[in-house]
Amino acid sequence: MNHLTALERADHTGWAYGSRNRRTGAYALGYCAEQPHVHPTEDEARACYGQYQRDRVRLDSRTSNWCDCAECGEPTKTGARIEGDGYNLATLCEKHLTAELAIKHLHIDGPAGDSWQS
Ligand SMILES: [Zn+2]
Ligand SMILES: [Zn+2]
Structure with a gap:
């Protein structure tokens, strides 16, 4: 099972929207993966992926x-x-x-x- 959610960086320096899997780990999705960047807040990461979906x-x-x-x-x-x-x-x-x-x-x-x- 992949859990699609806002992911906080392990060092607490920011957020990205992505996919987390208990066995295979986590990776960024959408614009957070295409042009790697981090968001200062969880809300901004969720807004980023919402926009990515609407653009597609x-x-x-x-x-x-x-x-x-x-x-x-x-x-x-x-x-x-x-x-x-x-x-x-x-x-x-x-x-x-x-x-x-x-x-x-x-x-x-x-x-x-x-x-x-x-
Ligand atoms: Zn983003
Ligand atoms: Zn109709």
Whole structure:
């Protein structure tokens, strides 16, 4: 199990958002890994990864389900995903397939929380 969370450096000099695994250790994710840097606070590290996820929203998923938009619920074959993330998918019909609604239904409209990936 990988725990995605804000990681504090062992020497307490800053934070990065990343993945922690009890057996294989921890590594940074997103912008914290692409252009290595540390954040002075946990909140800033979570905001950094939230922005990284929003920058990678792609409206090109192919699925078969009902539109996630509450007032719609129409069957659809289109959806949104986060590039490089095989876990999150929002099903949205062509009418509701916008970056704004994708961000809302992918639950990435704020700082990144904790999640677990196997
Ligand atoms: Zn960062
Ligand atoms: Zn819809």
